[in-house]
Amino acid sequence: MISETNVAHTRDYSRAGLWLLILGIILVASNLRAPLTSVGPLIGVIRDDTGISNALAGMLTTFPLLAFALLSPFAPKIARRIGMEATLLVSLLVLTAGILLRSVPAVGTLFLGTALLGMAIAIGNVLLPSIIKQEFPKKMGLMTGVYSVSMNLWAAIASGISIPLAQGLGFGWRGSLVLWAILSLVSLLVWLPQLRFRHQRSTATQGTVAPAVNLWRSRIAWQVTMFMGLQSLCFYVIIAWLPEILHQQGISHSSAGWLLSLMQFVSLPATFIMPVLAGRSSNQRMLVGITSTLLFIGYIGLLSGSTLYMPVWIILIGIATGSCFSLAVMFFALRTRSVHEAAELSGMAQSIGYLLAAIGPTLFGFMHDMTHGWNIPLIMLSVVAVLLFIFGFGAASSEYVLSEEKNMR
Secondary structure (H helix, E strand, C coil): CCCHHHCCCCCCCCHHHHHHHHHHHHHHHHCCCHHHHCCHHHHHHHHHHHCCCHHHHHHHHHHHHHHHHHHHHHHHHHHHHHCHHHHHHHHHHHHHHHHHHHCCCCHHHHHHHHHHHHHHHHHHHHHHHHHHHHHCCCCHHHHHHHHHHHHHHHHHHHHHHHHHHHHHCCCHHHHHHHCHHHHHHHHHHHHHHHHHHHHHHHHHCCCCCCCCCCHHHCHHHHHHHHHHHHHHHHHHHHHHHHHHHHHHCCCCHHHHHHHHHHHHHHHHHHHHHHHHHHHCCCCCHHHHHHHHHHHHHHHHHHHHCCCCCHHHHHHHHHHHHHHHHHHHHHHHHHCCCCHHHHHHHHHHHHHHHHHHHHHHHHHHHHHHHHHCCCHHHHHHHHHHHHHHHHHHHHHCCCCCCCHHHHHHC
């Protein structure tokens, strides 16, 4: 159970204040994927209604990922100026504005709103793990699990209810997408009380300046970054192309869609359990070995084309992708000594990671077009699973970022 003694001493919490913070973290995390995953099922409807091309329709997914890559390195710097609590509040404001703007009946506002919400989510992606490290130093595994499950659960829900909201309830695609502004607005209101701690912390740390951190020269930082990037690539490639891969192997579109949902839902328990196990381990190399092996077996299973065992391969991939994401987020806290270092590592890793994620689906789609099949792309994904193990083995050591420089002094 979480108690006041598990929280960092930078804040003076009542029991109600502690649970308000936990609720705020859960709600902020719930906004980090749902506004994006709600678009995928509606892409065809949006394309037909607005008259945009398939390429432009694809940018509705690519734009936010590019925003993640471009803005992530700047999130820690913004937070150092105005505080993490205030930065997250502003990001929720921008997110709400972006969701509303996206549903205005004009093509220009559709893309502008998408870009804004992508920028807002990038801030939350980077800073929320740092908030957890700062406020729950003795419960990082548990709280990372709570944060990860909240994010992925609402992502799966958003994918599932977009079509029923748009067509079943008659809201249309704009009405279906704009409803997510309710979640972001509620999250903003719940997070608002956290601003009162900004002055308290700045007063307590007055006269101290955090040293400049250059993680781009750190071996450990690059290993964490590559692990984050490769697991992001694996996830977004499978999200984009799994239904087509399965359909080419003789599975109906409807069944392929259900298998994609199965993959996302089976990832939830792993997403919660993995950071708890990682937080209790001196290093996480065994966990990296298990997850990368499951991923490799799942890809080889897809490559075999055996439809009888297809649910097994999908479940293995789901468990592995959920575990890899939680491990990557835990590395931000476990491989750093301070909240500032954690934010910088999160920004670096997510910048590179989401750049790979943005490139991945397009690259693998191109490989499919060139080879007229999915065997070569699946072989490449299997190679990525091996690389994930190699970089993850280094990232899972008990060392800290910048330890190389300090050991040389």
